[in-house]
Amino acid sequence: MLSMPKKLLALAGAIALMWFVLVANAYTSPVVFLHYAASATTPVTYFFNEDNDIVKHHLDPGESVEFRTARRPRPGYVIDVSLPLASRDGVEIKPPFSRVDVYIGADTKITRTVTRTDFLSRFARPDDAQ
Numbered sequence: 139m140l141s142m143p144k145k146l147l148a149l150a151g152a153i154a155l156m157w158f159v160l161v162a163n164a165y166t167s168p169v170v171f172l173h174y175a176a177s178a179t180t181p182v183t184y185f186f187n188e189d190n191d192i193v194k195h196h197l198d199p200g201e202s203v204e205f206r207t208a209r210r211p212r213p214g215y216v217i218d219v220s221l222p223l224a225s226r227d228g229v230e231i232k233p234p235f236s237r238v239d240v241y242i243g244a245d246t247k248i249t250r251t252v253t254r255t256d257f258l259s260r261f262a263r264p265d266d267a268q
Contacts, residue, residue, distance in 0.1 A: 167209045
């Protein structure tokens with residue numbers, strides 16, 4: 139029979155292992171970055187629609203934002219990034235992808251989108267995106 143300290147230690151170990159698994163799962167999921175040009179003069183409002191779960195927010199000049207996405211998306215899964223209040227530009231992102239970088243120029247238009255499918259690209263820093 140285990141003593142009380144050993145039972146508590148086993149419970150603490152199980153809880154720590156569960157937290158580690160949850161963090162690793164979240165950190166290794168596919169990612170979408172939005173990058174706004176540093177030369178812009180005003181913030182830009184964006185809509186990030188991940189399979190009808192919509193986030194509306196803004197980016198300040200030079201700012202980047204990261205969105206972790208579904209690891210195993212259902213059929214028909216789609217992500218839509220749009221700038222409806224500025225230039226009305228938008229981009230639709232469909233799997234498979236590991237990392238997507240969406241670049242927004244100073245004129246609030248989407249200048250380019252880089253999609254990568256290799257697993258390790260999701261760990262690169264946003265500044266490393268090309």
